[in-house]
Amino acid sequence: MAHQRVALWAAEPDLDDDINDVDVDIPIPLPSSTNELYDDPNLQLDEGALQAMQQHIAQQAAFAQIPDVVKRFIVHFHQAVLDNNLQEITVAYESGWTRLTEKYYAKTEWPEAETIAPLVNDDQIFLILYRELYYRHVYSRLQPNVDDRFHSYENSCELFNYLLNSDGPVQLSLPAHWLWDIIDEFIYQFQSFSLFRSRPASKTDDELAMLASEGGAQAWSSYSVLNVLYSLIQKSRANEWLKARAEGKSDEEIEEIVGEYGTKPLYRMLGYFSIIGLLRVHVLLGDFTLALKVMENVGLGQKAPFTAPTAVHVSTAYHAGICYLMLRRIPDAARVFTGVLNWINKTADRMYALLALCHVLAPTRLDDNVMNIVRERYGEQIGRMGRGEEGLSTFEELFLYACPKFISANSPPYDDPAALASMLNPPTPTSPTSQSPNTILNDPTQRHLRAMSSHFLSLTPVPSLKSLLKLYTSLDAQKLTGFLDTSGAGADEEEVLSWMMVMKNAGRCVGRVNITGPAANGEKDNEGGLRPSESLLGGDWMSISDLNFVIDQNMVHIAESTVGRRYAGWFIRNSEHTARVLDGIKASPLPPRTAPPVQKKSVDVPKVEGAPRTAGPKVAWGGVKVA
Amino acid sequence: MAATSAWLSPPSRTELIENLVSGVDRYNPSNVGILEDYLYHQIRSEEYDCLANLAILKLYQFNPDLFNPDVVINILLKALTAEPFPDFNLCISLLDDRPTNATLDEPDPLPTLLPLLTNLYNLLHQCRFSAFWTLYRSDELEVVRENYTVECAGFEDAIREVAARSVKATFTRISGERLGSYVDLSGSKLEAWVAKQRWALDPSTGVVSIPPNPDNQIESVVIQEHIKLPQLGKVISHSVQAK
Structure with a gap:
């Protein structure tokens, strides 16, 4: 103890210098002749005061480490937030923070909020926002430890508590980009915690103790996360606002409907982003119908009702597309992915991978530009997946790469060591290979994968059937069976007929747009988003196969549709x-007769x-x- | 939205249930009894409401203490009959693996039954209807038949409807024998079933004719592109502005 104390004091002179440099007034409630104080054997310091003092000293040492430019940045950032100066906040948020992170904090944490508190007059609201950034940086650049995970949850709670439970709407303005990041990061950290929690095998004693505690059971619970999102949606009346807009209500009427919170951009945007956040949370928890249901008023493919960051559109399309995929509404999934890939460029590799899966499960005509990129990146895999059962491993690899990291709603029984132990080492003597201790227990991704894989497997006879049928206008079922049974492996007629029915079922599906008919219900010509809302779960039967057939007893009749x-x-x-x-x-101005150099000007077309x-x-x- | 309207909002759904399905009250664990009662009503009355049943599974997902394996099995049996809609998988997606529940009075039947039900589902999805009936009638499935489907009114008929949907899309005529193997019926029972479908059985040949419907009528078409006015907007407006 004593040793450590000396080391801290040794740093003191520098510390003072640094503080004077920044010209920030910091109260230092320490006696001036501290050395004597510690040497005085009669002085009785109680344990608490001693600790507080040590903490204070440590903070000052940390403060001294902060580069001046960072201190000035924080002071400036704080002032911008105090002034509700959106432009300055945006600059600080989007460029200042990033630049300083690259320069000073690429591999370490930003200074702790307590350390920089003196710079911002201990402004608790700013410190909450600062911690939001602090933890986000830890999650994205470093490895969050168990304390970070719990503290970032507490800070999120404080932030949302401030926004939702102050007297009336808070006087705070933040740029749309930041507000989206707040919601998005909140859900990311929830997902990250759930994944962390689901692997009991690799936990230290500290982590086990934290997870077993009462707080450990509460932190990042599904209910608490949903509660935040639903509260933001309800407080801002985001759904009512979207509905009123769709119905073409006047600005005054809308103002009346959304109330004192909903008229504030901060709440309106948080509410809207929370709906999209809910879509993601429901997808992560495997509830694909509810995920689309909550999006009913937002819709898909419409312009956002305000300028929203690109990430919002990408997240929406990715998660809605996953829902349609799991609902086996492949053309709808493909259309959602294509819609967003058309205007974000190469940043979304996972969506291209999902499109490759869609293409294998239900080949439909898609936008040429997007499809070319899919083929460029995944042409080889598409080829392999077309080869029947041997394509399964490729299908599974691609799905696991492209799907979200699904989570379990519940924690393993950390509060019950016996149950936890039996989970890790099942008492029933299983074969040693079946349950290696490193397998992730309760992995919901495997469950979703199994559903997709069995669908993929049911479709494996289709490609060869199809290419065979294309050669005929009519064909005897027995003859067809003979063709398919080249290996003599014993495909019988009954089996082939079941494949034919599978193929028939695969050639039609429920979807939101009849892509073959002329009545293609124009999703894209939205009149400024004023279309009446329609259910994202609704749909009509449509035909998605260019090869159609029917069986008259034992004779197969085939008709092929061609695209002109x-x-x-x-x-x-x-x-x-x-x-x-x-x-x-x-x-362009007419080129002057005499001066040829001006010609260059006409090249860049005004x-x-x-x-x-x-x-x-x-x-x-x-x-x-x-x- | 004709294909999905009954699925999204079945006529049997009361306002009370609708509020639970569509509102935030769906998260309130104290409502689970209302939804479970509604499930048993579906079981008795040959009705089906997928979204309401998913709401039960959602509550189980968030509140493992509520978990009732019998309810889950009944929900899955109901979902089987919805094929070719993916209801069965949607239900499975919400069934988080749980550590063995020691608080139940009786051993949890789900771990043994789930793989069997999944096999039944896969056979339906692969249109292997005869194989479905063979498995369904097997000794292995006795526990399902005697404890669950016996209570589920019209379960077998609902499975026959699954087969009928595939058959009428694929065939114009089919031998009565083959059809019988798909729906596990023969003789006068098959005749009655065919008559109920309003299909026609020719007594002399034993061949069943299926009336034309959009799926079993085929023709070769050339799909032409359709150009809509807005696509030409820029071209036209430019030609107007051009002098």
Whole structure:
């Protein structure tokens, strides 16, 4: 003890210097002649005061370590938050924090909130926001330890408590980007904790003790996470707001409906983001119907009702697509992925992988640009998955790579050591290979994988059946059986007929858009998002196979649909391009007769009023792909 | 949305249940009894409400103390009859693996029955209907038949409907013998069932004719592209502006 104390004091002079440098007023309630104080044997310090003092000293030492530029940044950041200066907050949040992280904290934590508290006058609200960033940095750059996991939960609770349970709406403005990150990170940490909790085999005694405690059972519980999200949605009346907008209500009416919280951008955005957060939480917990149900008022494919960060659209599409995949509504899944991949570029590899799975389960015509990238990245896997049962391992690998890390709603019984031990080492003598202690118990991902795999396996006879049937207009079932039974492995007619029924069932499915018919219900032409809301779970039967057949007793009759050549997209794209070139030429000044150097100017075509091309030619394609 | 309207909101669902399915009250563990009663009502009355049953499983997921394996088995049996909809898998997705529950009075039947039910489901999904009936009638499944499906009104008929959906999409005519193996019926019982489907059995040949429906009528079509006005918006507006 004493030894440590000396070391701390040795650092004291520097510490003072540093503090003077920043010119920040810090109360130091320590006696000036401290050395004497410790030497005085008559002085009785009680244990608590001693600890508090030591903590204080440690903090000062830590404070001394903070580079000046970071201190100035924090002071400035704090001021911006106090002023509700959105622009300054955005700069601090998006560039300042990131820059300083790269420079000083790429491999270590930011200073603790308690350490920087003097810089911000102990402003508790700012310190909560600061900790939000602090822990997010720990989770993304470093390895959170068990204390971090519990403390970040406590800090989230404090933040949401402040937002939800103050007297009326709080006077705080934060940029949309940050608000989304708050919700997104909250769910990420919930997921991360659940995964951490689900592996009892690799825990230290400390971790076991924490998880067994009463707080350990409460922290990051599913109920508490859902409670936060639902409270934010209800407080802001986000669903009522979306409904009112869809019904085309006036601004005054909407203001009336959403109340004092919902009119504030902070709450409105948090409410909206919480709906998308709920989608994700339900997906992680394996409730794919409820996940889509909560999204009813948000819809899919519509523009967000305010400028939302790209991450919002990506998260929405990814999780909604997973829901449709698990509901075996493959064309709907593919359409959701394609919709967002059209305008975010190469950042979403997992969605391309999911599209490859969709393509294998139900090949439908998709946007050419997106499909080309899918083939580029996963062409080889698609080929392997088309080869029947031997493709299963590829299918499973790709699913495990691309699916979310699903979580269990409940904790292993940490509070019951006997039950936990029997979970780790089942008393029944099983074969030693079946349960290695490192297997993750209760892994829900395996459960979802099994469902997908058995669907994949049921479809394995389809590709070869299909390629065979394509050669005929009618074919005797017995003959067909003979063709399929090339190996003599004993495919009998009954089995082939069951494959035929599987193929028939696979050729139609429930979906939200009839992609083959002319009545393609235009999802994309939304009139500013004012379409009446419709259920994301609803759908109609549609045919998704180009090869159709019917069996008359023992005779199979086959009809193939072909897609006529498509000209429209090419025509529209090139017409628009020509129009732009023409406009560019017309808008350029005539080249002066004498001075050839000016020519260079006409090369970069200036923008011309009246040529509406903010969205580029993609819009035209967006329509064509569904036709 | 014709294909899903009954699934999303079956006519049998009362307002009370609708509020539980669609509102935040679905998370309140004290409502589990209402939903369980509704399940048993479905079991007795040949009704089915997937979303309400998923709400029970959700409550079990969050409150393992509520878990009742008999209820779960009944929900899964009901979900079997919904094929080709993926209800069975949606239910399985919510069944978190639980440590063996020592608080139950009797041993939990689910660990033994779940693989069997999954096998039944896979046979239906693979349209191997004869094999389904063979397994269903086997000794192994006796416990399911005697303890559960016997109480579940119309269970076997509901499975026959699953087969009928695939058959009428795939066939225009099918031999009575083959059809009989798909629905586990023969003789006069098969005749009565065929008549109830409004299909026609030719007594001299024993062949069943299935009336035309959108799925068993085929034709070759060439799909032409459809161009909508908004796609041409830019081209047209430009041509108007051009002098």
